[in-house]
Amino acid sequence: MANPPLKDIRSKIEKAARIADRKPSDIALIAVSKTRSSDEIRPLLEAGHCVFGENRVQEAMEKWPALKGDYPDIQLHMIGQLQSNKAAEAVALFDYIHSLDRLSLVKALAKEMDRQDRRIACFLQVNIGEESQKGGCDIKAVPELLAQARTAGIAVAGLMAVPPDNANPVPYFALLAKLARDRGLDGLSIGMSGDFESAIKLGATHIRVGTALFGARAVRAT
């Protein structure tokens, strides 16, 4: 593992896991490669990292089919808001979807999984800060959406959230962890560059790290 930022993050993951009495291997590091070129991504692949996240279907389709040809073990996570009319491409390209947040998307994804005979696990995204501009289902809607996803045959891996900007994320992480526990869900997709160590202490199983691995993004990607 010759990539210095990757090495640094790995050691921070190990330290946070040790403090929380957890196994580092139970925490998946998703390298968030949105806005990054294939040339910026390749050094991480060379260093043996193969778990990546993107937030736009179109951008991911431009980069990843070629990279997957060279590195067959790549695991791709869709972490951005997903439109139902992109369900076919998303099911074909991604291995996990972290942004399942409404019934119309449940239906669109289930239909594509049937059609392509390809089952991919999903996280339910929760609008944990109750922000009008953010994706995610309402906190109160989690049980119903979970039931709808399962009825449609979608395996739900856990819950995902992006806490409000400029706020202490810890209470939001703790709330999401409680919601997941209450429903018997193991997966918890929380923690980004600035807060993944706290997220690990609160039970994160999937952390989504971009800036700390690749440097600051030139353009704002939402």
Ligand SMILES: *Cc1c(COP(=O)(O)O)cnc(C)c1O
């Ligand atoms: C961009 C993004 C990240 C990574 O953010 P960094 O601060 O660059 O680590 C994580 N999760 C989601 C949903 C994102 O869109």
